[in-house]
Amino acid sequence: MRRIPSCLFLGVAALICIYPFAWMFFSSFKTNKEIYQPTLFFPSDYEWDSYSGLWAGEFLSFFDYFLHSILVSGGQALLATFVAAGAGYAFSKISFRGSTWLFGVAVLVILVPKQALAVPLFEWMAWLGWQGDLWSLALPGAASGLGVIFFTQVFRKVPDELIDLAKVEGLSPVRTFVILLPLIAPALVTFCFLHFILSWQEHLLPLLMLDDDNMTLPIALAKLRDSSHRIPESVGMAAATLSLIPIVFLFGLCFRKMKTALVELSLS
């Protein structure tokens, strides 16, 4: 009996989280007039116009931007994961002079987030002539201070015996690191996924770096809801629904591994 309030609490929380997305999905079929009555849930009529409009590139070439977003976020996430894992391994398992100092320097990245450095970064990219290029989005932010901390913690949990064994076998630290990677697969997947979300959601840098024919999804979504109301609201809803699909799919794939990695990390 005393479980009921607890279940109610969780149910309401889950409903608050899910309801807007369900509303968003159904709104992609609605007319503007129906969308402006937010308490209306189901549309009167199911028309796929907004999806076919997006597919045909009627308003903007939405699927190109979709691809840009996937390339930028995926590339940055993979790069950030392996680069941070390498650094984390070096900091936790190899003792060398200046290691503490270097670690402190690497972690400084956290203090000045890349969004705060957007303006000088813009200058730097303009000077390099990379402005407008997808690389100018993927590379900044690939050096993640949080990632170095995360992987230093992860590698601390790997027993030293394994590394000694590798040393006896005459393997170089780099080979040892590569061999250890499958062992920390859950942590790799977790970090890669978290970084993917963060760069998937990045709004400011693409807004500065890219021009109109080279956008990413967040910018495209903001464009679709521009103040002139030329574009039916349902198109924005359809685009938002589509933007959610890949990430929820990825999340479904990673969810188990993520939980394993997080539980292991907090066992201390």
Add this chain to the structure above:
Amino acid sequence: MGGKTGFSLLCLLGPFFALWALFWLVPLGMGVDLSMQSPDFRPVHRDKVLPQNASAPNSFTFLDWRNPQQEMQENAPRYVGLDNFEKVITDSKFHKALSNTLTYVFGSIFVILPLAFALAVNLHALARIPRGILVFLLLIPGLALPGVLSTLFYLFFHGRTGALNQYLVIPLGFDPVNWMVDPSFIMPSLIIQSVWRWTGLVTLFFLCGLEAIPRWQFEVARIEGAGAWVRLRSILFPGVRHLALFASVFLVVDGFAAFSGAYNLLGGSGGIQDSGLLLVTYVYQVAFPGGSGRFDFPGAAAMSLLVAPVTAFLLFLLLQARKTFFSR
């Protein structure tokens, strides 16, 4: 330590520090350099990238060499020392943005952490499968693009008929709130947005912390006949305190970088009376002002650099808090 180890170290640390130097240190250095330049000085490469958006109202042709304004630009000294910092520190709009951001960060933390802890404790009592499904559902808002928020704007905050008014404010007997127009409610709606987004992720962290608590501790509590309060205080809370610290650091860093949510809700402005003006939004406004065509990059750079000590101070406070409250 032979040459071989040195080479390995280079392979392991090299990529990270190469990216670090190129995309963090260089921009930081350029930011410092930029922050001391005169706003009237415009290097050539910037003109190459900006002309199409430069819809200056006082637009003069670049060929008109007698234009006094251009002459002033040419003669303007390149460096002005700390003037930009002085300008920013005395700028009342900057103070507004800073205090708004602090309200936003602390408001979110103080709502999210207890809420997520309550959710995690309740979830922990469930069986495995419903627990997994519920956590998955709770996390979805954190996965969505902040741009999606702009579409949900209609659902939650839309005038009188929005869901928040219809389902919460009016049934409780209050007058409907005009969320985006009333200056005293813009900040709460930004915080609601942040809470809605991040509570799920923090809940996941906490839940994993709770799952890592060894089973015997609960056994002991049961045998000793400990009440719910003691169980909460001496078993469940210690299980999540390190994660609470990690989550707070994450929220502080993310809160200071917050841009997208406010940009979508308020369309790049600060909202009525700038009551929703966040730091990064203001930096963006100063660097790329809408129609005025006056790109004050140095001012924006000085502002960005002033963010760093504030974040550093906050993180330092958090670490101090950990020493006094958490390590017992």
